[in-house]
Amino acid sequence: MSYEVSDIALPAALEQARAAASQANLAHAGGVTPPVAWQLSQAGQAVLVDVRTAEERKFVGHVPGTVHVPWATGTSLTRNPRFVRELEAKVAKEGGKDAVVLLLCRSGKRSALAAEAAEKAGFTHVFNVLEGFEGELDAEEHRGGQDGWRFHGLPWVQD
Template identity: 30%
Template sequence: MFNFFRPQPRHDEITPTEVQQRLARGDRLYLLDVREREEYVEAHIPDSVLIPLGQLSRKLSSIPKDATIIAICRSGNRSGVAADMLRRAGYGDVLNLRGGIIAWVRAGLPVVA
């Protein structure tokens, strides 16, 4: 009844639970972590690929265009910038992980530490 008070994901965002469901379903996802190496080493999503935001424009050719790209950072801000950058570069299926790795951990989903 009062769901309008709860923030809803934007159309270009995906929740941690939705990512986990898509992974379990076998969807082709490219988990792109745009944090710095020190943050990534501390905790990251299994099978995610680290390309820090500052290096992203130089490494676009290493990112597949035939997968859904899930941009990941600490809280969702840097990954939102990365998602916008990827869309401008011609990547059509790009989603920002809402709440970043913080939300992922809070949801009790697995991380590599």
């Protein structure tokens, strides 16, 4: 079932994210935590898009059922110049630029940049998944011990 914002109101979590983003003058609709992102995607209220590289998805793991549109490619993280076009094509069935889109990367930083680019390109409901898939580095410079998708025990698979 596709979710179109014109049909029903945005879920409260997204309205709260949008309000916080507006207050912080963010250049995108805001951010949600991994558990909220999972709930929204499972309820068919949003499309979860992984913007990490194909290598990250393969070797680190990924969320089952996500759409993949890399923000950057390869181990050198070369910016994908077709990101916005690819994103629009992959979410076309869900409402295109009016779809509710949740962007996920490693720590929430690249996905915030991707959300800004999508917003500039006319997407109206693009949110960042805070914390990302692996989370922030801890004091020992390890990821996944304090936050992130996997830290929250949400579903993921590895090739």
